[in-house]
Amino acid sequence: MRSARLEMALEGGLLPVPAEGRVAVLRPRLGDDLAGLPKDRVEVVTGFRPDFDWFAGRGFRTVRAAEGDYAAAVVCLPRSREQARGLIAQAAGLVVAGGPVAVDGQKTDGVDAVLKELRGRVALSEALSKAHGKIAVFPAGAGLAGWAAAPVEVEGFRTVAGVFSADGVDRGSALLAAALPAEMKGKVADLGAGWGYLARAVLARDGVKECHLVEAEADALDCARDNVADARAQFHWADATTFRLPKLMEHVVMNPPFHQGRDADPALGLAFIAAAARGLAPDGVLWMVANRHLPYDRALGTLFREVQEIGGDAAFRVTRAAYPVRTR
Missing domain, CATH: 3.40.50.150 (Vaccinia Virus protein VP39)
Known part of the structure; x- marks a missing residue:
């Protein structure tokens, strides 16, 4: 489960969340536990209405579109490979240069293939495996040109x-x-x-x-x-x-x-x-x-x-x- 990987990444220092600044969580799914993150600084970014309403109902600041600079971001991988690339590129552009961007997903979401692609483009950490999925982190910056989603x-x-x-x-x-x-x-x-x-x-x-x-x-x-x-x-x-x-x-x-x-x-x-x-x-x-x-x-x-x-x-x-x- 996402919560188990997030907890291990946070406690083990794989995902070093800065002491100040907003933390964007892109496309979490209804039921995801984000308890390990600083709730008062988390901004859930999703355009899927059931997920939007679920997180908003639990007191998270929830928005359709992210704006401004973030101290860190967590990308929750969707099923679509092209959409996943777009979300990762978006997160890399939203977070201040050098800030941590975590990529988390189940094996059934294609996380292995996405992380393999990322390794040739950014300084990706070793992946942490847990609960049939993986999480890895890279510093925000250049390297993902061409991944931005386009109609x-x-x-x-x-x-x-x-x-x-x-x-x-x-x-x-x-x-x-x-x-x-x-x-x-x-x-x-x-x-x-x-x-x-x-x-x-x-x-x-x-x-x-x-x-x-x-x-x-x-x-x-x-x-x-x-x-x-x-x-x-x-x-x-x-x-x-x-x-x-x-x-x-x-x-x-x-x-x-x-x-x-x-x-x-x-x-x-x-x-x-x-x-x-x-x-x-x-x-x-x-x-x-x-x-x-x-x-x-x-x-x-x-x-x-x-x-x-x-x-x-x-x-x-x-x-x-x-x-x-x-x-x-």
């Missing part, structure tokens, strides 16, 4: 490393977009909107009056703002499973996630389905795509009066679910 253009859309389907349109989303009715009208919510692919398809319908893009990842939502240039679009940086839409919708579209980190978690998709049912008008319709193996049938049958498979392929199922059941 890319994919099939006419702007994306960035680390967001869902950053390299191209997701097959499931494409199937869902093709199945949406031409006569779609009224208010629409796109839950887990990502970088705006489905929302742009929705707004191609003249009858749509509003499209609410709800997305937990700030980087993805920033891309969506560029990709969906339409006055009818409204953008919400929020956890779709808990967010309350400003009004009931005639339609909800979604390709819900089903992973927390590297672990499959069907409960996440089930929470999206429940959120969709709450956000729909009594005669509203959910348009959803999901992998066929996921156990969503029971929830759909419980929360909607009409459920129909309307498309898909061998891997994905496109579902139309109408008339949400109101629970007392």
